[in-house]
Amino acid sequence: xxxxxxxxxxxxxxxxxxxxxxxxxxxxxxxxxxxxxxxxxxxxxxxxxxxxxxxxxxxxxxxxxxxxxxxxxxxxxxxxxxxxxxxxxxxxxxxxxxxxxxxxxxxxxxxxxxxxxxxxxxxxxxxxxxxxxxxxxxxxxxxxxxxxxxxxxxxxxxxxxxxxxxxxxxxxxxxxxxxxxxxxxxxxxxxxxxxxxxxxxxxxxxxxxxxxxxxxxxxxxxxxxxxxxxxxxxxxxxxxxxxxxxxxxxxxxxxxxxxxxxxxxxxxxxxxxxxxxxxxxxxxxxxxxxxxxxxxxxxxxxxxxxxxxxxxxxxxxxxxxxxxxxxxxxxxxxxxxxxxxxxxxxxxxxxx
Amino acid sequence: xxxxxxxxxxxxxxxxxxxxxxxxxxxxxxxxxxxxxxxxxxxxxxxxxxxxxxxxxxxxxxxxxxxxxxxxxxxxxxxxxxxxxxxxxxxxxxxxxxxxxxxxxxxxxxxxxxxxxxxxxxxxxxxxxxxxxxxxxxxxxxxxxxxxxxxxxxxxxxxxxxxxxxxxxxxxxxxxxxxxxxxxxxxxxxxxxxxxxxxxxxxxxxxxxxxxxxxxxxxxxxxxxxxxxxxxxxxxxxxxxxxxxxxxxxxxxxxxxxxxxxxxxxxxxxxxxxxxxxxxxxxxxxxxxxxxxxxxxxxxxxxxxxxxxxxxxxxxxxxxxxxxxxxxxxxxxxxxxxxxxxxxxxxxxxxxxxxxxxxxxxxxxxxxxxxxxxxxxxxxxxxxxxxxxxxxxxxxxxxxxxxxxxxxxxxxxxxxxxxxxxxxxxxxxxxxx
Numbered sequence: 001x002x003x004x005x006x007x008x009x010x011x012x013x014x015x016x017x018x019x020x021x022x023x024x025x026x027x028x029x030x031x032x033x034x035x036x037x038x039x040x041x042x043x044x045x046x047x048x049x050x051x052x053x054x055x056x057x058x059x060x061x062x063x064x065x066x067x068x069x070x071x072x073x074x075x076x077x078x079x080x081x082x083x084x085x086x087x088x089x090x091x092x093x094x095x096x097x098x099x100x101x102x103x104x105x106x107x108x109x110x111x112x113x114x115x116x117x118x119x120x121x122x123x124x125x126x127x128x129x130x131x132x133x134x135x136x137x138x139x140x141x142x143x144x145x146x147x148x149x150x151x152x153x154x155x156x157x158x159x160x161x162x163x164x165x166x167x168x169x170x171x172x173x174x175x176x177x178x179x180x181x182x183x184x185x186x187x188x189x190x191x192x193x194x195x196x197x198x199x200x201x202x203x204x205x206x207x208x209x210x211x212x213x214x215x216x217x218x219x220x221x222x223x224x225x226x227x228x229x230x231x232x233x234x235x236x237x238x239x240x241x242x243x244x245x246x247x248x249x250x251x252x253x254x255x256x257x258x259x260x261x262x263x264x265x266x267x268x269x270x271x272x273x274x275x276x277x278x279x280x281x282x283x284x285x286x287x288x289x290x291x292x293x294x295x296x297x298x299x300x301x302x303x304x305x306x307x308x309x310x311x312x313x314x315x316x317x318x319x320x321x322x323x324x325x326x327x328x329x330x331x332x333x334x335x336x337x338x339x340x341x342x343x344x345x346x347x348x349x350x351x352x
Numbered sequence: 353x354x355x356x357x358x359x360x361x362x363x364x365x366x367x368x369x370x371x372x373x374x375x376x377x378x379x380x381x382x383x384x385x386x387x388x389x390x391x392x393x394x395x396x397x398x399x400x401x402x403x404x405x406x407x408x409x410x411x412x413x414x415x416x417x418x419x420x421x422x423x424x425x426x427x428x429x430x431x432x433x434x435x436x437x438x439x440x441x442x443x444x445x446x447x448x449x450x451x452x453x454x455x456x457x458x459x460x461x462x463x464x465x466x467x468x469x470x471x472x473x474x475x476x477x478x479x480x481x482x483x484x485x486x487x488x489x490x491x492x493x494x495x496x497x498x499x500x501x502x503x504x505x506x507x508x509x510x511x512x513x514x515x516x517x518x519x520x521x522x523x524x525x526x527x528x529x530x531x532x533x534x535x536x537x538x539x540x541x542x543x544x545x546x547x548x549x550x551x552x553x554x555x556x557x558x559x560x561x562x563x564x565x566x567x568x569x570x571x572x573x574x575x576x577x578x579x580x581x582x583x584x585x586x587x588x589x590x591x592x593x594x595x596x597x598x599x600x601x602x603x604x605x606x607x608x609x610x611x612x613x614x615x616x617x618x619x620x621x622x623x624x625x626x627x628x629x630x631x632x633x634x635x636x637x638x639x640x641x642x643x644x645x646x647x648x649x650x651x652x653x654x655x656x657x658x659x660x661x662x663x664x665x666x667x668x669x670x671x672x673x674x675x676x677x678x679x680x681x682x683x684x685x686x687x688x689x690x691x692x693x694x695x696x697x698x699x700x701x702x703x704x705x706x707x708x709x710x711x712x713x714x715x716x717x718x719x720x721x722x723x724x725x726x727x728x729x730x731x732x733x734x735x736x737x738x739x740x741x742x743x744x745x746x747x748x749x750x751x752x753x754x755x756x757x758x759x760x761x762x763x764x765x766x767x768x769x770x771x772x773x774x775x776x777x778x779x780x781x782x783x784x785x
Binding site for chain 2: 046049050051070071072074075076077078080081082084086087088089097098100101102145149
């Protein structure tokens with residue numbers, strides 16, 4: 001079901017968290033609300049499910065205006081960050097709860113709970129209490145409870161934040177599988193860019209109550225609209241070089257070095273401040289746009305190695321390379337930037 | 353032991369002393385008193401042996417043979433040193449000396465015999481009949497109303513009065529004025545009809561007050577939970593007022609409220625209702641007042657405990673139930689109440705115990721009236737042991753009431769633990785978080 005948020009404003013007391021936000025989520029799509037903590041992503045989620053009322057704006061599920069409808073009537077499934085399982089009920093009763101309060105027949109409840117429990121692979125745990133489950137199992141129960149009454153929309157609030165790294169990988173694909181299998185419209189709130197990129201069809205990246213960019217993960221990675229988006233996506237993160245626009249390119253700050261700029265980028269007037277964003281995979285020994293520096297940090301990540309290279313003016317570039325390079329800490333290197341991959345931003349952080 | 357452990361013990365010692373002094377010692381003493389017949393009459397120290405008219409009646413009731421009773425009561429005449437001294441004072445030393453020489457140590461059961469003996473004195477006979485009678489009286493020895501400070505003295509007196517051996521233990525027991533060890537208090541209490549009335553009253557008191565406390569406390573807690581914060585704390589503060597009011601003042605206000613010239617009567621008189629004491633006019637009114645007096649105080653405690661327990665429920669769990677489609681009532685029934693199980697158990701058992709033993713509000717309000725209708729067990733114990741209308745404070749009997757109350761309290765708490773499946777409540781989760 002399509003979700004339309006129109007001119008949504010939310011404030012708590014005198015603090016305005018979200019101002020005049022609009023967002024369209026397509027039917028059957030899984031969308032990530034990505035952003036640092038305090039950016040308003042959870043507030044948006046709670047507004048969609050009705051826990052928070054909107055101060056102004058409209059919310060539509062399909063064609064239905066649900067702005068003034070209570071959360072009980074919205075038919076939304078929510079998975080909370082701490083799962084919010086009912087500790088005094090066993091797994092069966094937890095999953096059956098939405099059906100029970102709807103007064104479904106006992107046979108119906110039995111059948112639906114079995115079905116959904118099989119879908120999330122917890123069929124054999126139905127008699128256990130939440131306290132007797134591992135984190136991943138609790139997560140699956142929460143998911144089953146959210147899905148059991150076939151909601152129009154599935155909302156996930158940082159569902160993987162409390163899991164360990166291995167389980168997180170597993171549940172990532174698990175949630176995506178279930179979402180695709182059920183074809184449900186889903187919104188995932190997360191501060192983890194890897195989660196957002198790997199699980200979702202589209203990402204809405206938020207900062208200070210505003211949506212900075214809304215596009216597919218690949219597009220967002222390759223074509224960020226601002227330095228905030230560029231800095232938020234990517235692991236290891238992008239490195240920025242500060243400088244000013246000059247004849248034939250950008251003059252690095254505190255330096256005589258001038259980097260030539262691809263023709264696609266429209267530099268501002270000479271003397272204006274410019275930022276170049278260079279992702280680690282585009283700063284490699286073999287690239288053409290050479291720049292001198294010294295290796296100031298080496299981190300072995302197993303398959304790859306991460307180097308920090310401190311330039312003569314003190315800025316740092318990152319490079320990620322396959323194993324086997326014989327570079328050591330303190331080596332002077334002359335590596336190159338892939339010129340057509342430079343992301344340029346103006347002083348306000350907007351993409352040039 | 354490490355020095356720090358000693359330090360811990362040192363810090364603990366004031367608490368230990370307080371527990372010992374104000375809890376253990378009273379309990380032990382209660383148990384001790386319950387097995388005695390102590391009262392104002394017996395005193396708390398030892399006693400003497402004395403037979404008086406009421407003791408004699410008790411002996412007759414206990415089936416002592418009339419013969420023996422006569423022996424105790426009826427006068428015997430013994431020629432002993434005291435009697436001879438008195439005789440010397442009245443009739444001259446020579447008379448006494450001669451009478452002593454002839455009859456010292458003899459016992460005459462009949463006055464005629466000792467008179468004859470007095471008449472038969474050769475050198476100094478007492479000739480006048482009236483004189484002889486007076487002289488005979490000097491030798492009259494009865495056990496009645498004579499105080500014997502020790503048991504051997506009393507036994508010697510029994511021996512001298514030639515009381516049959518078989519009757520002596522009973523007589524000794526009746527004659528003793530001090531307290532003795534006894535287990536008869538329990539049987540005696542249970543045989544009293546009033547005891548069962550107290551038990552019934554206590555049942556009424558505890559069940560109704562407890563229900564009011566817990567249910568009203570729950571209602572207040574849940575109702576204020578859904579109110580906006582400002583209103584909620586105002587309501588909680590108002591309902592908390594009875595608890596911080598001094599009990600005596602609180603009860604005085606209730607008495608004014610229900611007095612025959614008090615608030616209710618005054619208001620109702622304008623509707624033509626004759627004024628009366630609304631607290632004490634009927635048993636039903638007395639009980640209603642008692643339950644309300646205790647309930648308003650008790651409910652505030654439940655309210656505070658339940659309120660904080662509800663606020664301890666993670667808000668995400670309440671949100672979850674809302675998006676799962678549960679309305680307010682379903683949320684209360686399925687989510688809030690089950691999570692209040694432990695505080696409800698705590699309040700219920702705690703209040704049961706304190707209601708079983710508390711009587712101060714009843715004492716101040718109705719003092720057990722009207723006609724003993726609100727006399728609860730604890731109040732009866734207090735009245736029996738410490739504030740008896742008759743003036744004879746029966747410490748032993750009162751302590752027995754108290755001890756039975758302790759036993760009832762223990763059984764009630766065991767029942768609660770079983771009912772609420774205490775072990776399950778304390779079980780540790782197998783996996784953290």
